[in-house]
Amino acid sequence: MPAKRHALIAGNWKMNGLKNDARLLAGGIANRMAKVKKAPFEVVVCPPTPLIGLVVEIVKGKGVSVGGQDCHANVSGAHTGDTSAALLKSMGCKYTIVGHSERRTDHRETDENVREKAVAAHAAGLTAIICIGETFQEYADGKSEEVNKRQLKSSLPEDSNAKNTVIAYEPVWAIGTGKVATPEQAQEVHALIRNDLAKLIGNHESQKIRILYGGSMKPSNALDLLALPDVDGGLIGGASLEVSDFWKITQAISS
């Protein structure tokens, strides 16, 4: 019987929303969360970087965590436009996403870059949400297992454990497309990832670490996905931009 893992529902706002949208979205989630006595889930929102300070203030004391969407591998220096993990931490973040497929594509980030960013996140005291997942072509070629194995092994820092790391399995073909992995597909990949984690960080930590599913998760499919034994929550893009949709997904955990 696997250890009971505390579910994590993470909203990745990507490059969406202006200041007032962030106020309404963060406020709406925080107000709902504040009314929950003992939530069987943890909620984290990952706003665009300039809005992090504002969102941290809005959710303060309401049981909602804040995360970055990326961080630089270095602590400081001449890296125009980038944000260090240490700065995210000092702003009040608890998490940061690293290796999202949009960054792997748009910024040509490699597994090695992702690992360095996760190392920086750990050093700053953040929990890294490390994203992995195959493209549609890799999926069609039957290479999903091989790709996820390689990305996991190469993106995961040696010191990773269930406290400083969350894995997000996000099949690229499901992100923002409306296509979603079937519960059978998701469970199969998550179980393989947990099996690989056992080899990389030991059986004990692999049983405790949270593996999120990401890719067109919505209120209509959340119940089936979040009920799976190796799915410990979701990384949600589009549906995290509507308070009611995002909240309905959290409620799939408690039901």
Ligand code: PEP
């Ligand atoms: C994501 O960006 O991590 C994501 C899963 O997006 P969406 O939910 O929109 O597919």
